[in-house]
Amino acid sequence: MSLLVVGTVAFDKISTPFGHSDKIVGGAATYIALAASQFTKKINLVSVIGDDFPKEFLQEMKNRSIDLQGLQIKEGEKSFFWEGKYHYDMNSRDTLDTQLNVLADFDPVLPESYVECDFLMLGNLAPSVQLSVLDQLGNRPKLVVLDTMKFWRDIAMEDLKKVIARVDVLTINDEEARQLSGEYSLVKGARKILEMGPKYLIIKKGENGALLMDRDNMFYAPAMPLEEVMDPTGAGDTFAGGFMGYLDNSRDISFENMKRAVIVGSALASYSVEKFGTERLLTLTEEEIDHRIQLFVDLVDFDILLVD
């Protein structure tokens, strides 16, 4: 199977109540691809960077079988840069600086070898860019997953609606689900969003876990309570990458298997937030992933006889 990942490859500078980073590597596609590479070995990446991006990091991605033919490198230009500061609750953050740089006029071009893909992960980007990728595909992938943010709803709602109508799974946080649907109840909100196109909805709740829903089923995956949370940046992308990598590897897109993929994605995200940036993902081992998945199994395990 193969996974096509579209999103930013970029620099971040992050401060949280517990520390701060220098300018480090970030970007949705970076987290997604690194997380997915734990499970699947055919990952194609579409993004754009400047010539300021560290060559060693690109080599690190190639070592993980992440194909970079679709990564445009613009000579004499700079990579996308985001600087942010998290509040004490770690669920909200302020953007201190955004420099679009190469992202300003990003025109994604799919290499010939990317055109047929089994799984497509559209990481957070302008909806017009996401649409362009969909239009370049030679086949309909088995599963298309879209991640997006409130920002695009505010400035590009029409394009966003078009993308949403063409995907199978939408991942979105709970506040955004409420805004997008105009419903406080996530059950009612999900129903409305599912009418916009997707067959599945994943509502991300940060430290409170994630909800996977389709028209008939609902699954609640908790988040792992952690000793240390250093940096939530990329947690949602890591989750999506683990989710997609697991599905691509297991070749099964039933609701039952998506539940497993949600747990796997949650396990990876729970590691990612323990250190700044992608640091923790780069050292993560299979044994560690297995260990944390077992903790998730234990965390929600109970047996109950119904009250008679």
Add this chain to the structure above:
Amino acid sequence: MSLLVVGTVAFDKISTPFGHSDKIVGGAATYIALAASQFTKKINLVSVIGDDFPKEFLQEMKNRSIDLQGLQIKEGEKSFFWEGKYHYDMNSRDTLDTQLNVLADFDPVLPESYVECDFLMLGNLAPSVQLSVLDQLGNRPKLVVLDTMKFWRDIAMEDLKKVIARVDVLTINDEEARQLSGEYSLVKGARKILEMGPKYLIIKKGENGALLMDRDNMFYAPAMPLEEVMDPTGAGDTFAGGFMGYLDNSRDISFENMKRAVIVGSALASYSVEKFGTERLLTLTEEEIDHRIQLFVDLVDFDILLVD
């Protein structure tokens, strides 16, 4: 077995983004006792009301085997009254009016038949009142559970510490757990709080569920995503009542059984919020409870083979 419930029996007036109530019956002990009465038939209640409290409601409680000998009725005085307005997120609220009335000088007196009890639920009240009840007991109950709020930490921290040191289970919301422990991480915070006395901690997360923790174990119970949430008032008390009623009835205070009790409490709370005040609790049937417990079982159910 027997359950002693201490807390307010009072009036509330509530507005939420989805409606508002008249002056209706509320109070922590009311919700706790009504919820517990689904599971156990020996409930003793300690509280205070004025002569303005509806007799029919007292009869309703008696019909559910809730003993009211410990309920002081002050002639010529008024019951405690609270008026509040929930914000759109339903997790935060503003107090619009508080009239202490009979609660201002409440001196709890345990009837002789209450002095020996198996389970004690100390609902939210002044810590000095909770201490007075503990001092009047003739035995050490099998399990003492304390619910408290930030308010008491601000104005009666010394007394609160004394109560916390004498209970087995503390229930508290996540924000309060962070404030009480001074730790952002709930894992670290729980460890600190468990050093203050309790053997178990239940961190309530509202629409995001609840965490049960002791020094070695952690259990995450989700909240049920609901079609309608009309009024969150009393959800925590209903949870506590279901938890205690289930434990009292099953006579088992192992961690495994507490996990079941947490699910039962969550199921009852998920019904309580569907209507204003105690309305939904008063019509709730065993079949409905069983049905929702089954939904909780399904909500978190997954099976996963570890990644090889």
